[in-house]
Amino acid sequence: AQSVAQPEDQVNVAEGNPLTVKCTYSVSGNPYLFWYVQYPNRGLQFLLKYITGDNLVKGSYGFEAEFNKSQTSFHLKKPSALVSDSALYFCAVRSQTGANNLFFGTGTRLTVIP
């Protein structure tokens, strides 16, 4: 079975500090992994994805994520947080083989404090 866990409902960080939003996954075979961001009353926007190759993936707005196969994790990071980064972040996974459905985590609300 495929699943995604985002263990933190809420993450608070001071502006200018580094941020991390955690994600672990379970999937049959190798995964495709994604991060999306949602601003209030809006749809989700794609940030970045991991397919294969380099474990460090760089995406939009200065975000990056590190794929760790042994820990089945795909944590989202940014070196210096902005107030405008405050939003709801979703991790998602799809198996590279088997079921084609994309499974989303429950989301982590990031608040960047000025």
Next chain:
Amino acid sequence: DGGITQSPKYLFRKEGQNVTLSCEQNLNHDAMYWYRQDPGQGLRLIYYSQIVNDFQKGDIAEGYSVSREKKESFPLTVTSAQKNPTAFYLCASSGQTSGANVLTFGAGSRLTVL
């Protein structure tokens, strides 16, 4: 501008009434999806369609119906059989039907049952 248009943005319904949510895309995408978003539960897949005149049930299809008569359009009907229809509904599309396909989301429709 290319994108996905969902309407209405807000909808109120009395119990026992069916309601149809519109989703139109001008991205020339083959695949379209409907998700339901509830607080603390992330996104759950209702239905998806990979090609015109074909669609498949997702994880929570009971009480919902869809049609895909045109490539651009994928309306969702919330029927009176859906026991807890109050939620935020998101439509998405993708240019690929498999693999590491990135979803483009609409702005969502918020349905409230009175």
